[in-house]
Amino acid sequence: MLYTxxxxxxYGCKEVEIKRSRFIGHAKPVQNEDEAIEFVNSIKSAHRDATHNVYAYILGERDEVQRYSDDGEPSGTAGVPVLNVIKNEGLKNVAVVVTRYFGGILLGAGGLIRAYVKSAKLGLEAATIVEKILFKSLYITVDYTIFGTVQNELLKNNYIIKNIEYTDKVILTVYVKYDERDDFIKHIINLTNAKSIIKEGNDLYLYKTGDKYLE
Structure with a gap:
């Protein structure tokens, strides 16, 4: 399992016109090949009157699955450039389809490559490139007398406090990076002189873009 x-x-979509041809870059996160194929087919169906629907996708922890199609464009001018955009961005579990409506002007091999690269990048940007990080949810139960100390420590170190429940004690729900959870638990136990109860919850992925986390 990849931690990050x-x-x-x-899903993201962006259109650009290049020498009268319309290029539409579509990008979507996918978890397996069935999802990737379903996405490709959905774009083909929605744009069945397009001249070409070029696609590429990469799947797996080690990029084990890599597929592409020129869909009638000259070999090497469409599918491979789109695939290389995904690879050069270092992305995993991503499918990209670039739809082309021919505008009557031939672009040549170099022009086609540049057009498909640009369209793929625009589609990926519209889909928002993120870092996907595995977290563990932890429930920290403390007395009110040490709640302030724990909360300040969490805030100071930029831990994600998802929820605070006030009962006869205080229960904090905190998201901690999966590979840091053991050290975190030891730290909280030491900080509270073993006067805290820590229970592990679910694993979940969060998406980081800039300094923000998205669920």
């Missing part, structure tokens, strides 16, 4: 990797957050 680059991918995209959502």
């Amino acid at each position: 990797y680059k991918t995209i957050y959502k």
Whole structure:
């Protein structure tokens, strides 16, 4: 299991006109090949009157699955350039389709490559490139007398406090990076002189873009 990797957050779409041809870059996060094929087919269906629907996708922890199609464009001018955009961005579990409506002007091999590269990049940007990070949710129960100390420590170190429940004690729900959870638990136990109760919750992925985390 990968603790962190680059991918995209959502479906994104962006259109650009290049020498009268319309190029539409579509990008979507996918978890397996069935999802990738379904996405490709959905774009082909929506743009069945297009001249070409070129696609590429990469799947797996080690990029084990890599597929592409020129969809009738000259070999090497479409599918491979789109695939290389995904690879050069270091993205995983991503599918990209570039739809082309021919405008009557031939672009030549170099022009086609540049057009498909640009369109793929625009689609990925519209989909928001993110870092996908595995977290562990932890429930920290403390007395009110040490709540302030724990809260200040969490805020000072930029931990994500998802929720605070006030009962006879205080229960903080905190998201901690999965590979840091053991050290975090030891730190909180030491900080509170073993006067805290820490329970592990679910694993979850969060998406980091800039300094923000998205669920």
